[in-house]
Amino acid sequence: MSNAYHPPSALFCRQCGHALERRIPDDGDSKLRGVCPACATIHYDNPLCVVGTVPTWGATGEQVLLCQRNIEPRKGKWTLPAGFLELGETTAAGAARETDEEAGASIEMGELFTLMNVARVGQVHFYYRARLLSEHFNPGPESMQARLFTESEIPWDELAFSTVRQTLRRYFDDRRQGRFGFHTEDIV
């Protein structure tokens, strides 16, 4: 996850570079937007999608792969591999890419497991279950290390994001019950 916060609203027009006005557009909209007085382009601030995986290892998925972050925010904290969805990719493809980039892990992609709204920071988080095909990892520059944890070994107080904590809790709860569901949650 490279830049974890939403960018500030635009001050200048993306199309012509003119300084924007902050006002309600004349097209029936009801919200303040950056409107260009020169070329009329309207600038919307939209939530971002964050996509990642819960990569598991072992006959019953008893170990989960976490990455120790090598970048801010939360440098040194542990996270599931995840990052911003890029234009042109599906949420599953983005989750696979981030797993490769951050952990260098080979996976077989599974089902969507959690969908979490973090409205406070304008994000929607998607985590897919994934089966690791090897226990050899090759973490990229965004990670200090990548390693496997059993439930009791998880550094619960050293996790980078609440969506990671909640997704891991759900994973081990479902695993105990022998059945993996799909979970939605609003993080406040």
Next chain:
Amino acid sequence: MSNAYHPPSALFCRQCGHALERRIPDDGDSKLRGVCPACATIHYDNPLCVVGTVPTWGATGEQVLLCQRNIEPRKGKWTLPAGFLELGETTAAGAARETDEEAGASIEMGELFTLMNVARVGQVHFYYRARLLSEHFNPGPESMQARLFTESEIPWDELAFSTVRQTLRRYFDDRRQGRFGFHTEDIV
């Protein structure tokens, strides 16, 4: 759904108005971005979330509410109420807002029903099931009319978007089986 396509990439810096360079940033990124040579701001193009509902009426949900679009694209075609997720709202809250704005319908929000990737246009679509609390609607300026349809009455060839068509198909399939699931799909 007000503007159904993704905006073009920025040409000028949102923070200082300087003309952008299109290049791979020096921060370990691997993709072309708009980079400001004056203030170093990096500009990302991210997928957008579209959120809506399947508003149903009748003892067994035998009728679905559709809106006839009064705006481009697909003016005159029929759609489920849906639009772009706004900053600061959850996907369910956004779906409720769009249902109110486009159909003026009172609903009790249900579960997330479909999640569809439309990577070609950089969108992720979320549809929630919703129970109509009244059959009186008050469509907003984006809709020519809002009315109820049984499965056989649905104007299948006059639907505005393929995610609407697929969500309606799934809805009536699940209804026949007496059990509503959660469905993911990639629209190509």
